[in-house]
Amino acid sequence: MNVDAPVVTPASPTAGAGRLKSRHLLGIAGLDAAEIALILDTAEAMKEIGTRPIKKVPALRGRTVVNLFFEPSTRTRTSFEIAEKRLSADTLSIATATSSVSKGETLIDTVRNLEAMSPDMIVMRHSSSGAPHLLSRVGRAAVINAGDGMHEHPTQALLDAFTIREHKGRLAGLRISIVGDLLHSRVLRSNVLLLNTMGADVCLCGPSTLMPPGVDRFGVKATSSIDEAVDGADVVMMLRIQQERMSGHFIPSLREYFALFGLTPERLRRAREDVIVMHPGPMNRGVEIDSEVADGPYSVILEQVSNGVAVRMAVLYLLAGHDSAEPIKA
Amino acid sequence: MKLLLKGGRVIDPGTGRDGELDVLVEDGRIALIDRNVAVDGAEVVELGKGWIVGPGLIDIHVHLREPGQEHKETIASGTAAAVAGGFTAVACMPNTDPVNDHAGITQFILKKAAEANRARVYPIGAVSLGSRGEQLAELSEQKSAGCVAFSDDGRPVATALLMRRALEYAGMLGIPIVDHCEDPSLKADGVAHEGYHASALGLRGIPGVAESLMVERDISLAELTGAHVHICHMSARQSLRAVRAGKDRGIRVTCEVAPHHFTLTDEALDGAIKYDTNLKMNPPLREAADRDAMLEGIADGTVDVIATDHAPHHADEKMVEFDRAPFGITGLETAVPLVFDRLVHAGRITAGRAIELLSTNAARVLNLPGGTLAAGSPADVVVIDPDRRVTVDAARHVSRSKNTPFHGWELRGAVALTVVGGRIVHRAAGV
Numbered sequence: 001m002n003v004d005a006p007v008v009t010p011a012s013p014t015a016g017a018g019r020l021k022s023r024h025l026l027g028i029a030g031l032d033a034a035e036i037a038l039i040l041d042t043a044e045a046m047k048e049i050g051t052r053p054i055k056k057v058p059a060l061r062g063r064t065v066v067n068l069f070f071e072p073s074t075r076t077r078t079s080f081e082i083a084e085k086r087l088s089a090d091t092l093s094i095a096t097a098t099s100s101v102s103k104g105e106t107l108i109d110t111v112r113n114l115e116a117m118s119p120d121m122i123v124m125r126h127s128s129s130g131a132p133h134l135l136s137r138v139g140r141a142a143v144i145n146a147g148d149g150m151h152e153h154p155t156q157a158l159l160d161a162f163t164i165r166e167h168k169g170r171l172a173g174l175r176i177s178i179v180g181d182l183l184h185s186r187v188l189r190s191n192v193l194l195l196n197t198m199g200a201d202v203c204l205c206g207p208s209t210l211m212p213p214g215v216d217r218f219g220v221k222a223t224s225s226i227d228e229a230v231d232g233a234d235v236v237m238m239l240r241i242q243q244e245r246m247s248g249h250f251i252p253s254l255r256e257y258f259a260l261f262g263l264t265p266e267r268l269r270r271a272r273e274d275v276i277v278m279h280p281g282p283m284n285r286g287v288e289i290d291s292e293v294a295d296g297p298y299s300v301i302l303e304q305v306s307n308g309v310a311v312r313m314a315v316l317y318l319l320a321g322h323d324s325a326e327p328i329k330a
Numbered sequence: 331m332k333l334l335l336k337g338g339r340v341i342d343p344g345t346g347r348d349g350e351l352d353v354l355v356e357d358g359r360i361a362l363i364d365r366n367v368a369v370d371g372a373e374v375v376e377l378g379k380g381w382i383v384g385p386g387l388i389d390i391h392v393h394l395r396e397p398g399q400e401h402k403e404t405i406a407s408g409t410a411a412a413v414a415g416g417f418t419a420v421a422c423m424p425n426t427d428p429v430n431d432h433a434g435i436t437q438f439i440l441k442k443a444a445e446a447n448r449a450r451v452y453p454i455g456a457v458s459l460g461s462r463g464e465q466l467a468e469l470s471e472q473k474s475a476g477c478v479a480f481s482d483d484g485r486p487v488a489t490a491l492l493m494r495r496a497l498e499y500a501g502m503l504g505i506p507i508v509d510h511c512e513d514p515s516l517k518a519d520g521v522a523h524e525g526y527h528a529s530a531l532g533l534r535g536i537p538g539v540a541e542s543l544m545v546e547r548d549i550s551l552a553e554l555t556g557a558h559v560h561i562c563h564m565s566a567r568q569s570l571r572a573v574r575a576g577k578d579r580g581i582r583v584t585c586e587v588a589p590h591h592f593t594l595t596d597e598a599l600d601g602a603i604k605y606d607t608n609l610k611m612n613p614p615l616r617e618a619a620d621r622d623a624m625l626e627g628i629a630d631g632t633v634d635v636i637a638t639d640h641a642p643h644h645a646d647e648k649m650v651e652f653d654r655a656p657f658g659i660t661g662l663e664t665a666v667p668l669v670f671d672r673l674v675h676a677g678r679i680t681a682g683r684a685i686e687l688l689s690t691n692a693a694r695v696l697n698l699p700g701g702t703l704a705a706g707s708p709a710d711v712v713v714i715d716p717d718r719r720v721t722v723d724a725a726r727h728v729s730r731s732k733n734t735p736f737h738g739w740e741l742r743g744a745v746a747l748t749v750v751g752g753r754i755v756h757r758a759a760g761v
Contacts, residue, residue, distance in 0.1 A: 106646075106649070106650055107650060107651060108649055108650070126651070128651030128652060128653045128654060129531055129532035129533055129605070129652065129653065130531065130532075130533075130604060130605030130651065130652045131651045133604045133605050134605065134649075134650075134651060134652075137603070148532070149532050149533075149653070150532035150533070150534075151531055151532030151533075152532070183529075186532060189530065189532060212529035213524045213525050213526070213528070213529050213535055213537075214525045214526025214527070214528075214529045214530070215529065217526045218529075218530075248518075
């Protein structure tokens with residue numbers, strides 16, 4: 001086994017010596033700017049591991065991490081699995097279809113049974129907002145929220161921030177527009193919290209039917225004009241529109257949605273020259289984003305996916321640090 | 331058998347009595363209320379100075395869960411919780427399993443209540459068979475069996491046509507329709523008040539107008555039919571406006587507010603325990619403007635009754651994800667402390683108005699006996715020590731369920747004594 005460890009380069013005064021205050025990552029809510037910077041700085045070191053021929057360090061050797069996915073997920077689950085393996089954790093992934101949940105077991109009982117096998121961390125994806133909070137109150141393991149209902153998806157926001165920082169060198173002062181189904185998006189909520197904390201200038205854009213009630217208290221600008229949102233933007237982040245939204249009368253048709261809110265090359269011209277276009281995936285080409293934009297020179301969508309592994313490694317490593325993981329410095 | 335309550339302050343809004351008076355109970359009835367009553371052979375209970383002696387409290391919105399959901403509550407445990415909370419009578423909602431849509435079920439409930447022999451129980455029958463909103467239940471037979479009102483509580487009376495007919499028919503019988511107002515399409519799969527906090531927590535919202543829209547419909551239908559509609563657990567400021575306007579126009583509409591809706595707001599969901607399912611009820615905790623409107627309506631007389639919507643659920647049922655948890659919290663044992671602490675001591679209403687909201691008006695709205703200390707009436711009496719400080723302890727609640735968001739709250743005002751039919755059925759420590 002390759003035992004070379006990454007070197008954490010302290011890009012901020014808190015890095016290296018830093019710690020996260022909570023032993024769980026339930027959301028971006030509760031993280032301060034220094035903690036976010038610490039995760040992003042740590043992720044830089046983690047990213048380097050992914051460039052090595054042997055992509056593995058022993059930081060989480062002997063730790064057991066359970067990936068508990070109550071909702072289908074390919075990207076997030078595999079990203080966590082790879083991150084865990086690169087840190088040498090013992091991992092186990094459980095999806096609802098193969099668990100007792102389909103037999104009517106409650107979340108609490110599922111978790112208690114898992115806990116009887118002493119996992120150190122549980123990475124959970126769940127369709128109910130607040131499910132990780134419930135888990136963190138009843139269990140002993142550290143909980144990482146891999147997406148809960150319409151609430152938060154903190155590691156997605158962290159990998160988005162990491163990607164933005166790689167391109168722009170900073171987050172503060174950037175004009176970042178988030179366009180799409182704002183109402184149902186956990187990615188949106190985590191991003192708003194993170195970007196506000198880091199001093200970015202956030203603009204939300206979507207149809208009035210998909211605007212979260214009380215958005216005026218989110219501390220962001222909100223508009224239903226995509227031209228206004230894209231105008232002068234440093235970053236344009238597109239959110240997925242789900243087919244089901246038509247049945248709730250949120251939008252008349254995907255066709256009309258694309259006409260009003262789809263990101264086309266023409267619309268993107270209003271943005272800054274060095275704009276980057278992001279999407280948390282999975283994309284609906286021709287619904288929220290034109291293929292020409294998704295695959296074009298401004299798109300960093302696949303970089304987001306790569307960075308996801310590094311960011312998740314950082315989160316796992318820092319949370320494990322609460323129980324004194326092996327030092328990651330050489 | 332004689333009982334003498336000595337040294338308290340009698341407040342009886344029904345007779346307009348308010349003063350330091352003794353109450354003599356004889357053979358289960360109020361015999362005499364006067365200064366310095368002295369009788370031989372009576373059991374004397376010496377009351378503290380300033381303790382309020384009022385007509386027994388009546389909670390017109392309670393879920394006793396029996397038949398069918400005895401793991402949550404039984405008629406025995408629910409009526410024991412009632413008397414512990416100062417309530418000498420409760421009206422129980424029909425959403426049991428099976429739904430109370432037949433005289434046989436009403437008779438069963440009354441039989442169980444008689445066996446329990448705690449608080450009086452007044453069943454509320456279903457408006458429609460199975461509360462399915464399709465066919466009227468046999469309201470007249472239900473009235474004969476003992477139902478005092480009709481409601482499809484838990485579900486609104488879905489169509490305007492059924493509501494119209496129900497009002498007309500119940501009006502003929504001289505009985506009110508009690509409606510849980512909520513537009514099903516606007517409520518959809520909502521679990522919390524629609525607004526900033528639900529948005530931030532990623533919870534599906536229920537707007538206030540989902541309630542007020544149906545309140546407005548019901549008021550219009552009450553006007554059309556001339557019948558009496560009573561609005562359940564009102565929570566939205568728009569509903570209060572509608573009721574106020576309806577009353578101004580002389581329409582027969584009355585309404586109730588639950589203690590949690592004048593105490594808490596949706597902000598609590600984002601409090602120390604996030605996603606606490608003991609903060610999930612329907613209608614949901616609304617925003618500050620709505621809570622303030624309820625307080626205003628309670629103070630200015632628009633609100634007729636404070637009713638708890640006591641909705642016991644087993645701990646296992648509540649120990650789940652927020653959106654999967656059942657709606658509802660217990661209320662019988664926290665109502666008096668909340669009313670006195672939040673309303674009376676806060677200077678919003680007088681103690682007399684509190685008794686009116688919890689007893690006098692409750693009896694009037696459902697045409698119940700009780701709610702009065704007039705000589706000769708059944709001796710249902712509550713004694714409240716308005717200054718007694720209590721710390722709410724769910725574990726010590728008499729109700730079979732412990733789903734209260736007020737656990738650990740320190741409140742001023744508590745029940746000292748509950749008397750039903752001249753018999754002391756609850757006595758607080760040290761009384």
